Amino acid sequence: MISRLGKLLPDKLARLAGLGVLAFIVMAAFAPLIAPQDPAATDLFRRLQPPAWLDEGDWAFPLGCDALGRDILSRIIFGARVSIFIGVVVVLLATVIGVMAGLAAGYLRGATDRLISGLVDVLLGFPYLIFAVGLMAMMGPGVLNMVLALAYKEWVVPCRLVRGETLAARETEYVEAARAMGASSLSIMVGEILPNILSPVIVVGTVRIAQVIILEASLSFLGLGVQPPTASWGSMVADGRAFILDAWWVSTFPGLAILLLVLCINVASQAVRDALDPRFHD
Amino acid sequence: MRLKPLLILAAAAAGLYFAPVSAAELRIGFTLDPLTLDPANHRSRETESVLRTMYNGLVAHDPSMKLVPELIESWTWIDPQTMEAKIRPGVRFHSGETMTADDIVFTFTRLLADGAIAGQTSPRKGLLGPTREVVKLNDSTVRFLLTEPWPVLPAMLTFQEVVSKSFTEKAGAGGIATTEDGTGPFKLVQWRRGDSLVLERAASYFGGGPGIPKAGNACIERTIIKIIPENASRVAALLAGDVHIINELPAHDIRTVEANPNTAVMAVNGTRSFFVALNTTKKPFDDVRVRQAANHALNRKLMIDKLLAGRATKLDGVMSPAAFGHNPNLPEYAFDPKRAKDLLTAAGYPNGIDVTLDADGPQKETAEAIAALLTQAGIRTKVAIGEGSQVRTRWAINGKKEGDMWITSWGNGSLDPTDIFEPTLQTGGRGNSAFYSNPKVDALLAAGGRETDATKRAAFYQDAEALIHADAPWIFLWLPQDLYGVSRRLTGWSPAASGWLNLRDVCVQ
Numbered sequence: 001m002i003s004r005l006g007k008l009l010p011d012k013l014a015r016l017a018g019l020g021v022l023a024f025i026v027m028a029a030f031a032p033l034i035a036p037q038d039p040a041a042t043d044l045f046r047r048l049q050p051p052a053w054l055d056e057g058d059w060a061f062p063l064g065c066d067a068l069g070r071d072i073l074s075r076i077i078f079g080a081r082v083s084i085f086i087g088v089v090v091v092l093l094a095t096v097i098g099v100m101a102g103l104a105a106g107y108l109r110g111a112t113d114r115l116i117s118g119l120v121d122v123l124l125g126f127p128y129l130i131f132a133v134g135l136m137a138m139m140g141p142g143v144l145n146m147v148l149a150l151a152y153k154e155w156v157v158p159c160r161l162v163r164g165e166t167l168a169a170r171e172t173e174y175v176e177a178a179r180a181m182g183a184s185s186l187s188i189m190v191g192e193i194l195p196n197i198l199s200p201v202i203v204v205g206t207v208r209i210a211q212v213i214i215l216e217a218s219l220s221f222l223g224l225g226v227q228p229p230t231a232s233w234g235s236m237v238a239d240g241r242a243f244i245l246d247a248w249w250v251s252t253f254p255g256l257a258i259l260l261l262v263l264c265i266n267v268a269s270q271a272v273r274d275a276l277d278p279r280f281h282d
Numbered sequence: 283m284r285l286k287p288l289l290i291l292a293a294a295a296a297g298l299y300f301a302p303v304s305a306a307e308l309r310i311g312f313t314l315d316p317l318t319l320d321p322a323n324h325r326s327r328e329t330e331s332v333l334r335t336m337y338n339g340l341v342a343h344d345p346s347m348k349l350v351p352e353l354i355e356s357w358t359w360i361d362p363q364t365m366e367a368k369i370r371p372g373v374r375f376h377s378g379e380t381m382t383a384d385d386i387v388f389t390f391t392r393l394l395a396d397g398a399i400a401g402q403t404s405p406r407k408g409l410l411g412p413t414r415e416v417v418k419l420n421d422s423t424v425r426f427l428l429t430e431p432w433p434v435l436p437a438m439l440t441f442q443e444v445v446s447k448s449f450t451e452k453a454g455a456g457g458i459a460t461t462e463d464g465t466g467p468f469k470l471v472q473w474r475r476g477d478s479l480v481l482e483r484a485a486s487y488f489g490g491g492p493g494i495p496k497a498g499n500a501c502i503e504r505t506i507i508k509i510i511p512e513n514a515s516r517v518a519a520l521l522a523g524d525v526h527i528i529n530e531l532p533a534h535d536i537r538t539v540e541a542n543p544n545t546a547v548m549a550v551n552g553t554r555s556f557f558v559a560l561n562t563t564k565k566p567f568d569d570v571r572v573r574q575a576a577n578h579a580l581n582r583k584l585m586i587d588k589l590l591a592g593r594a595t596k597l598d599g600v601m602s603p604a605a606f607g608h609n610p611n612l613p614e615y616a617f618d619p620k621r622a623k624d625l626l627t628a629a630g631y632p633n634g635i636d637v638t639l640d641a642d643g644p645q646k647e648t649a650e651a652i653a654a655l656l657t658q659a660g661i662r663t664k665v666a667i668g669e670g671s672q673v674r675t676r677w678a679i680n681g682k683k684e685g686d687m688w689i690t691s692w693g694n695g696s697l698d699p700t701d702i703f704e705p706t707l708q709t710g711g712r713g714n715s716a717f718y719s720n721p722k723v724d725a726l727l728a729a730g731g732r733e734t735d736a737t738k739r740a741a742f743y744q745d746a747e748a749l750i751h752a753d754a755p756w757i758f759l760w761l762p763q764d765l766y767g768v769s770r771r772l773t774g775w776s777p778a779a780s781g782w783l784n785l786r787d788v789c790v791q
Contacts, residue, residue: 040654041654042650042651042654044584044585044588044589044651045588047588047589048534067534067589067647068647068650068651068654137669140668140672141667141668223643223646223667227664227665227666227667228646228649228650228653228665228667229650229653229654229665239646239647241514242513242514242532242534243534244514245514245517245518245535245538246534246535246537246538247534
């Protein structure tokens with residue numbers, strides 16, 4: 001009974017989390033249709049207007065307004081676009097680069113491996129955020145630059161994973177068989193090894209999306225993210241920080257949005273791992 | 283009537299109530315750590331505020347910002363290029379040594395000579411304008427020799443603090459940057475970099491200048507200046523009673539501080555003019571009508587009311603109404619979107635213009651508000667937030683002049699027009715971010731810089747300000763008040779427009 005509950009609960013949680021992620025994606029995709037207000041429309045008369053259920057609130061602006069009188073709910077809805085876009089694009093880009101580099105290092109070994117692994121070690125030596133801040137300061141703010149700054153280091157994660165898996169796979173019989181049949185290195189890497197190591201890559205990718213979203217928020221919080229008036233959750237938290245004593249809603253709601261999306265992705269990705277990782281099957 | 287005993291009782295009670303608590307401690311929550319303790323080696327207002335608790339200058343301000351002699355007894359002009367100063371006798375440094383004419387000559391030589399600070403030239407040299415040399419006439423008199431007439435010298439002397447010759451030579455450039463030997467009311471006990479400065483009342487203090495009321499009994503023995511850069515943390519420290527004074531109280535926290543029964547807000551008219559520099563060298567702001575349109579497009583009163591809680595003075599010219607030579611008759615750029623659109627149409631932009639407003643992080647909120655208001659009037663404005671030094675480089679006078687508009691500010695601590703007109707509006711001035719050039723204005727500024735007759739001199743600047751108002755190289759914004767949060771236990775303190783902390787008479791009940 002208890003064990004059944006234990007199995008069911010994470011399953012239901014995962015489903016809920018999956019729905020949550022889906023809801024955020026729908027929200028981002030249809031932001032202009034969902035948002036009650038123009039996220040960039042300022043109205044100084046509504047400066048720091050509280051959420052609707054408090055005194056002076058207004059249901060047209062359910063979560064209240066920021067320092068320039070912009071609707072916080074609408075900005076959160078539009079901000080989901082930035083967070084999800086950057087999370088997905090950075091991880092995709094990093095995965096493509098990381099998988100190629102990892103395959104080459106793990107299969108070819110020798111000088112290639114030393115070069116790639118050396119680079120990976122150097123990059124791992126830098127704290128992620130400081131590295132990204134440095135790059136952003138050099139390149140200037142903006143969405144594209146942020147994607148590049150994050151991908152510069154993010155590829156290391158799938159690369160290390162793929163290298164390890166490839167090292168193990170290259171000694172297996174199916175690879176040996178392919179080699180014996182005269183297949184080229186490239187076709188062995190892409191045709192034989194890659195399909196067999198793909199599931200851990202997908203699992204790690206889903207987890208990393210959540211990490212990248214937090215990093216995006218951190219960079220935006222530090223003022224290195226997207227340019228105003230585009231809403232980004234991190235910059236919304238930063239903008240509200242000054243008013244935290246008397247207008248808590250400005251920072252709190254975008255902060256909750258970050259928390260919720262990252263939580264949903266993490267729980268859902270655990271379910272993905274359970275489904276894909278053979279070690280977790282009975 | 284039995285009023286007399288009652289009065290006596292009341293007086294006694296008041297006396298008891300106000301009796302100074304001995305060995306009391308004053309704590310200040312301050313935004314920035316001093317860059318250095320060397321009075322000659324910085325260009326930072328905050329650093330100067332801290333240094334002035336330990337050091338004095340030849341000239342100071344009284345509470346109404348009037349100039350008063352401090353370490354000198356008087357100054358007199360021998361001729362337009364020579365000023366004589368009589369040294370105040372009996373002033374002692376914290377080390378116990380008496381201040382002499384040699385110390386003053388040494389101080390100014392160190393400021394004026396190239397490479398005098400361990401091979402580096404003082405960044406404060408520019409604040410002394412055409413001062414060529416300071417020479418000792420006798421033990422109680424020094425003379426300032428200028429290369430051209432410069433009547434603003436006494437006002438500019440408030441920016442320089444006198445150091446001890448023997449201490450500076452002994453301590454070296456490194457020593458004077460981390461320790462002190464000033465003449466001020468407090469001496470340094472310890473400087474924990476980035477954290478706090480611990481100061482102790484200096485027994486040797488001479489008491490201050492004659493224009494400043496005489497110092498009473500020492501109320502506080504120690505002062506701790508705690509560095510709290512984060513606005514919310516600084517306000518929280520005040521509300522919690524951890525500190526008695528905080529500087530740079532954010533306007534939106536005024537309500538919170540006033541609502542607390544133990545704290546209050548104090549304000550003083552600032553000296554820093556805020557404006558949006560418009561690039562006069564390229565389209566669309568090369569056309570004066572477009573620049574005037576931008577000035578009419580902003581509802582500055584609304585912005586001051588909402589963003590600055592009403593704590594600022596609207597400007598239609600360059601500088602504070604309290605400054606010397608301010609023109610009080612400048613017409614207003616009234617908020618008038620229709621007129622703005624008409625001016626744009628007249629300039630050949632019937633469909634409006636697309637421009638970018640540069641700003642650094644601290645100005646983000648104001649920049650976004652300005653952009654939204656300009657956009658409503660047909661000046662469609664994007665905001666580009668950049669890192670401070672990057673943005674400044676972009677708008678440097680010898681830079682590429684690529685930007686459209688930049689929200690910035692210029693401090694005028696001396697409240698003298700030279701200090702703000704010449705750098706920001708003279709052709710090629712180091713802070714001329716609008717790249718403005720008007721030969722008539724240049725001629726007026728040059729004449730004003732030389733003129734020794736105050737009335738004539740003021741007229742030059744009033745004419746210049748009228749021309750600049752009409753040319754509108756800036757969107758004129760406002761002059762914010764400097765806001766401080768204070769504990770209600772604090773007495774004997776008021777904020778100064780100069781930003782100096784003036785701790786001499788402070789008491790904490």
